[in-house]
Amino acid sequence: xxxxxxxxxxxxxxxxxxxxxIEAAKSAGIEVPSFCYYPNLSLQGAxxxxxxxxxxxxxxxxxxxxxxxxxxxxxxxxxxxxxxxKGMIELLLxxxxxxxxxxxAGGECELQDMTFSYGAAESRFIDVKxxxxxxxxxxxxxxxxxxxxxxxxxxxxxxxxxxxxxLGVQHRGVSSTIxxxxxDHLECEECGMCIDICPVGALTSGAYRYKTRxxxxxxxxxxxxxxxxxxxxxxGVRRCSTGTELVRGDNRDKSGINGDFLCIKGRYGFDxxxxxxxxxxxxxxxxxxxxxCTWEEAFQLTGERLRQIxxxxxxxxxxxxxxxxxxxxxxxxLQKFARTVLGTNHIDHHRTADYPALVAALAGHPKLTASMRxxxxxxxxxxxxxxxTRQHPLLAWQIRNNxxxxxxxxxxxxxxxIKLRRQASSFFAIPAxxxxxxxxxxxxxxxxxxxxxxxxxxxxxxxxxxxxxxxxKLVVMFGSEIRGDAVASLIKFAADLPxxxxxxxxxxxxxxxxxxxxxxxxxxPGYHPVTEVGEFHKDWGGVPEKPGLSxxxxxxxxxxxxxxxxxxxxxxxxxxxxxDPFVFSQSFVVVEDLFLTETAAIADVVLPAANAYEKSGTxxxxxxxLQLVKKAGExxxxxxxFEIIVRIADAMGVAVRKLVPFxxxxxxxMGQSRGAQSGEADRHSVWLEAxxxxxxxxxxxxxAILDEIxxxxxxxxxxRLHLLAGMDQHTSLSGSGPGTKxxxxxxxPARDDLFSSGTxxxxxxTLNAVLENGHKLAAEEExxxx
Amino acid sequence: xxxxxxxxxxxxxxxxxxxxxMSFLKGIAAIAKGMSITFxxxxxxxxxxxxxxxxxPLRGAKFQERYRGVHVLQRDENGLEKCxxxxxxxxxxxxxxxxxxxxxxxxxxxxSGAERYARVYNIDYNRCIFCAYCxxxxxxxxxxxxHGFEIAAFNATNLIFRKEQLLAAKPGHLGANxxxxxxxxxxxxxxPVPGS
Numbered sequence: 014x015x016x017x018x019x020x021x022x023x024x025x026x027x028x029x030x031x032x033x034x035i036e037a038a039k040s041a042g043i044e045v046p047s048f049c050y051y052p053n054l055s056l057q058g059a060x061x062x063x064x065x066x067x068x069x070x071x072x073x074x075x076x077x078x079x080x081x082x083x084x085x086x087x088x089x090x091x092x093x094x095x096x097x098x099k100g101m102i103e104l105l106l107x108x109x110x111x112x113x114x115x116x117x118a119g120g121e122c123e124l125q126d127m128t129f130s131y132g133a134a135e136s137r138f139i140d141v142k143x144x145x146x147x148x149x150x151x152x153x154x155x156x157x158x159x160x161x162x163x164x165x166x167x168x169x170x171x172x173x174x175x176x177x178x179x180l181g182v183q184h185r186g187v188s189s190t191i192x193x194x195x196x197d198h199l200e201c202e203e204c205g206m207c208i209d210i211c212p213v214g215a216l217t218s219g220a221y222r223y224k225t226r227x228x229x230x231x232x233x234x235x236x237x238x239x240x241x242x243x244x245x246x247x248x249g250v251r252r253c254s255t256g257t258e259l260v261r262g263d264n265r266d267k268s269g270i271n272g273d274f275l276c277i278k279g280r281y282g283f284d285x286x287x288x289x290x291x292x293x294x295x296x297x298x299x300x301x302x303x304x305x306c307t308w309e310e311a312f313q314l315t316g317e318r319l320r321q322i323x324x325x326x327x328x329x330x331x332x333x334x335x336x337x338x339x340x341x342x343x344x345x346x347l348q349k350f351a352r353t354v355l356g357t358n359h360i361d362h363h364r365t366a367d368y369p370a371l372v373a374a375l376a377g378h379p380k381l382t383a384s385m386r387x388x389x390x391x392x393x394x395x396x397x398x399x400x401x402t403r404q405h406p407l408l409a410w411q412i413r414n415n416x417x418x419x420x421x422x423x424x425x426x427x428x429x430x431i432k433l434r435r436q437a438s439s440f441f442a443i444p445a446x447x448x449x450x451x452x453x454x455x456x457x458x459x460x461x462x463x464x465x466x467x468x469x470x471x472x473x474x475x476x477x478x479x480x481x482x483x484x485x486k487l488v489v490m491f492g493s494e495i496r497g498d499a500v501a502s503l504i505k506f507a508a509d510l511p512x513x514x515x516x517x518x519x520x521x522x523x524x525x526x527x528x529x530x531x532x533x534x535x536x537x538p539g540y541h542p543v544t545e546v547g548e549f550h551k552d553w554g555g556v557p558e559k560p561g562l563s564x565x566x567x568x569x570x571x572x573x574x575x576x577x578x579x580x581x582x583x584x585x586x587x588x589x590x591x592x593d594p595f596v597f598s599q600s601f602v603v604v605e606d607l608f609l610t611e612t613a614a615i616a617d618v619v620l621p622a623a624n625a626y627e628k629s630g631t632x633x634x635x636x637x638x639l640q641l642v643k644k645a646g647e648x649x650x651x652x653x654x655f656e657i658i659v660r661i662a663d664a665m666g667v668a669v670r671k672l673v674p675f676x677x678x679x680x681x682x683m684g685q686s687r688g689a690q691s692g693e694a695d696r697h698s699v700w701l702e703a704x705x706x707x708x709x710x711x712x713x714x715x716x717a718i719l720d721e722i723x724x725x726x727x728x729x730x731x732x733r734l735h736l737l738a739g740m741d742q743h744t745s746l747s748g749s750g751p752g753t754k755x756x757x758x759x760x761x762p763a764r765d766d767l768f769s770s771g772t773x774x775x776x777x778x779t780l781n782a783v784l785e786n787g788h789k790l791a792a793e794e795e796x797x798x799x
Numbered sequence: 800x801x802x803x804x805x806x807x808x809x810x811x812x813x814x815x816x817x818x819x820x821m822s823f824l825k826g827i828a829a830i831a832k833g834m835s836i837t838f839x840x841x842x843x844x845x846x847x848x849x850x851x852x853x854x855x856p857l858r859g860a861k862f863q864e865r866y867r868g869v870h871v872l873q874r875d876e877n878g879l880e881k882c883x884x885x886x887x888x889x890x891x892x893x894x895x896x897x898x899x900x901x902x903x904x905x906x907x908x909x910x911s912g913a914e915r916y917a918r919v920y921n922i923d924y925n926r927c928i929f930c931a932y933c934x935x936x937x938x939x940x941x942x943x944x945x946h947g948f949e950i951a952a953f954n955a956t957n958l959i960f961r962k963e964q965l966l967a968a969k970p971g972h973l974g975a976n977x978x979x980x981x982x983x984x985x986x987x988x989x990x991p992v993p994g995s
Contacts, residue, residue, distance in 0.1 A: 115914050225901060
C-alpha cells in the first residue's frame with residue numbers, strides 16, 4: 014500500500030495508507046492513551062480517551078477510529094486535549110469505586126495509570142456511588158460491575174478472538190452492563206482472556222483473586238507444560254513459608270508465539286505443583302509397603318540394583334520409559350543413560366503422533382515444516398482430523414485469527430462437526446477413521462474417494478482437490494489420525510505445491526521433543542537409526558546396535574519374565590496406555606513422578622520429581638519451535654529429573670562427566686561476592702538458573718547437555734542467543750536421519766479435552782473445579798458466528 | 800622587625816600572668832554557681848521518670864504522642880480489622896521488614912471490612928527502622944505506631960512479631976495510645992511487654 018505522510022506533534026511520520034492514527038502515532042513513539050482500542054480487535058470508539066486535535070477539523074477526533082490521510086497535522090498533547098482526557102477520566106471515575114487497595118488490578122490497572130498521567134484526582138461528584146454486588150460467573154471468572162468502564166474489550170476478545178461469544182452487553186447508554194451468556198453464569202471455554210484484557214479490575218480471576226499484589230511477585234515467562242502448542246505463560250512467583258509459590262499464570266509477556274492468547278490450562282493449570290498429594294520424599298518398598306526414605310538410600314538402592322541386573326543379565330533385561338513432559342535435555346540424557354550406561358535400546362515413550370514417519374517422508378524436502386508463527390501468516394490452511402479448539406487451543410487461535418485478520422482460506426476435513434468449521438471456507442465431513450483415505454486421495458489416488466465421499470459427492474472432492482492444488486502456500490495440519498503411509502501420501506501431495514508446509518500434531522508439551530531426542534527403541538536423537546554407526550556411536554563410545562522393544566513389547570517381555578528392571582520417568586503407562594501392572598511384579602521398578610500415580614504404586618522405588626515449572630531447559634512444540642523453559646517455583650523435597658538421572662548414574666559407579674560434559678565453562682560469580690546478606694547468593698543462583706545461565710560448573714546443568722544436543726542433533730543448531738533471550742527458534746528436520754516406519758497402532762492419542770491434561774490435569778484444582786461445575790462448552794447452535 | 804618581635808613577646812607574658820590569677824578566682828565562682836544549682840535541686844521534688852518501677856503497663860515511662868514505637872494494627876468501629884492486605888506498607892518499607900499473606904473474607908469468616916484481609920502479617924523488628932513510611936502509605940489507617948518500646952530480646956527470632964501481637968484489642972476510635980494504655984481490658988494484651 015502507498016505510504017502516507019503526516020505530522021504528529023511536529024514529527025514527520027510516514028505510514029502505509031489505511032493505518033489508524035493511533036498506530037501511526039505509536040510507530041513514531043508517541044503514546045495516545047486509550048482503553049477500548051486493542052490491536053487486532055474491531056474498533057469500538059467507546060472510551061474517548063484517544064481524543065486528539067487534527068487541524069481543520071472542528072472538534073477533537075478519536076485517534077483509534079481515524080485513518081491517516083496525506084498532510085494531516087495532528088496534536089496529541091495540548092491543553093485542550095489534556096482537558097478533554099481529564100474530563101473523560103473524571104466521568105469514568107464518577108461511579109468507579111475507590112477500592113484500589115483491595116482490587117486485584119491495583120498496581121497494573123490502566124485506569125490507575127491514566128489517572129496518574131492525566132490527573133483527575135479530585136472529583137466533583139458528591140453523590141453516593143451506585144454499588145452492585147460482585148458476581149461469580151464461573152469457578153474462574155468474577156465480575157465486579159461498578160469497576161467496569163465499558164470498554165467492551167472482553168466482549169470483543171471473547172467473540173472475535175475466541176469465537177465463543179459468551180459475553181455481551183445488556184441495556185443501553187449509562188445503564189449498559191456486561192453480561193454472561195447464561196444470565197448469571199458463563200458457559201464458555203474458560204480461557205480467561207477477558208480477565209487478562211480487562212484494563213481495570215472488573216473481571217478477576219477466581220484462582221488468583223485477593224491472594225497478593227502484582228508488585229509482590231516475580232514474573233517468570235516460561236513455556237506451558239500442558240498441550241503441545243508451547244504457549245509462553247508468565248508465572249507470578251511469591252515467596253511463601255514453604256519456599257516459593259506459584260500464585261498465578263497469565264499472559265503478561267506477550268513476546269511468545271501465542272501473542273495475546275492463553276487458554277485455561279496455561280492460565281490456571283499450574284496449581285498441581287502445590288497439590289497436597291505431591292510427593293516430597295523418596296519412597297522405597299519395604300516388606301511390601303512403600304515407606305519414606307532419604308534420597309541417599311533411594312539412589313544407593315536404585316544404583317546398586319540396576320548395576321547388578323545390568324552386570325548379571327545384561328542390558329536386555331532393563332527397559333526405560335521416558336516422558337512427554339520432561340525437557341529436551343532430560344530426554345536426551347535419559348536415552349543416553351539408557352544406551353550407554355544401562356546398555357539397552359529398550360526405551361520408549363507415550364507416542365501421540367507419528368513423527369518418525371513425517372521425518373521419513375520428508376527426506377529430501379528440508380524446509381517443509383511450518384512454525385506456529387508462520388501458520389498465522391499462511392494464506393491457506395488445510396486441517397485433516399483433530400479438533401484444535403479442544404486439543405490445540407493456540408493452533409485454533411492462530412487459524413481463527415488468520416482467517417479473520419488476513420482472510421486466509423481454511424479447508425477442513427473431519428469426522429466430527431468441529432467448531433473451527435465456522436471459520437472454514439470449505440468443510441468436508443468424512444466417516445470416522447477415513448483420514449488416511451483423504452491423504453491417499455490428495456496424493457492422487459482417485460480410487461480412495463469412494464471411501465470418503467459419503468456426504469459429499471466424488472465430483473465435489475475432485476473440485477476441492479483441484480482448488481487445493483492451486484494454493485501454493487498451503488499449510489497442511491494433521492492429527493494422530495494420519496500415521497504411517499498416510500503421512501507419506503500427504504507429503505507427496507504437499508511436495509508438489511511450491512511452498513507448502515506441514516504441521517504434525519502431537520498431544521503433550523514435549524511430545525515432539527521426546528521424539529526428536531530419540532526416546533524410541535530403534536531411533537537415536539535426530540531420528541538416526543541405532544543400527545547405523547554415526548556421530549552418536551562415536552561420541553558416546555558405543556551404542557547397542559540391536560533395536561529395542563516398544564512399550565507393548567516391554568510388557569510382553571516382562572510377562573515372559575525376561576524384564577528384570579523397569580525405569581519410568583514422568584509417565585504413567587498403567588493408566589494412560591492401559592498396561593497391566595501385574596506383569597511387572599517380578600521386575601525392579603523405579604518411577605520418577607510428581608504424584609503416586611497408578612504406575613508409581615507398583616514401583617519398588619519412587620523418586621519425587623520436579624515439574625517443568627521448577628526447572629530450566631528447553632521444550633520443542635509440535636511444530637518444532639524450540640523454546641526455553643525457565644525455573645519459576647520450587648517445592649521442597651523434590652529434584653529435577655535431570656539431577657535424579659545423574660545421581661543414579663553416579664550411584665552405579667559411572668564417570669558422570671562422560672554422561673554430562675560439564676566443567677568446561679568459565680568461572681562465574683555465584684553471588685558470594687555480593688555480601689553476606691541473607692539469601693543473596695541463593696537468589697543470584699536462582700536468577701542464573703531461571704535464565705538458563707548456569708555456568709556449566711555443575712553436573713546437574715542442563716545447558717551442558719544442550720551444548721551436546723546443538724552439536725549432534727540435526728536441526729537444533731539454532732541461535733543460542735535468541736533461545737536464551739526467550740525467543741522461539743524453529744528447528745528444521747533437514748539433516749535428520751532417515752526416520753522409520755513404525756507400527757501405527759503404537760500411537761495412542763491422549764484422551765485430553767480442553768479442561769483435562771493427563772496426570773497433571775487430575776491434580777489441577779482449578780481445572781477440576783471447572784469440570785465439577787458441570788461445564789459445557791457454549792452450545793454452538795445458540796451463538797451466531799460473526 | 801626584631802624590636803617589634805620582642806615587644807610582642809613581652810606583652811603576651813604580661814597578659815598570661817594576670818589572666819592566671821583571674822582564672823583562679825573565676826573557677827571558684829563557677830564551682831560555687833554550679834554547686835548552688837546542685838544543692839538547690841537536691842531539695843526539689845524528683846523530676847526523673849521512675850522507669851521501670853513506675854505504675855501502669857508503661858512502668859513509669861512517658862512518651863510524646865508522636866513517639867514511634869511498636870506498630871499497632873487498628874480495628875474499625877465494628878471491631879473488624881482495618882487492614883485489607885493491600886501490601887502498600889510492605890511496598891513502602893525501606894527495610895523490607897513487612898511480610899503479608901492475604902486471604903479472602905467469607906460471610907462465615909469475616910476478619911476485615913473489605914473483601915480481603917491479612918491472614919499473616921509479620922513485622923521483623925530486627926530490620927524495622929521505625930520510619931513510619933508504612934503508616935504514611937496505609938490507605939485505611941490500619942497500621943500506626945504505638946508506644947511499645949521494650950522489644951529487646953536475647954533471640955532474634957523473637958523479634959518477628961506476628962499479627963496477633965500487633966493487633967489492637969479494641970476498636971480503633973480509642974486511638975493507639977488509649978489502646979496501649981488499656982492492656983488490662985478483656986481480650987488480652989495489646990502489646991507484648993517482654994520481661995514483664
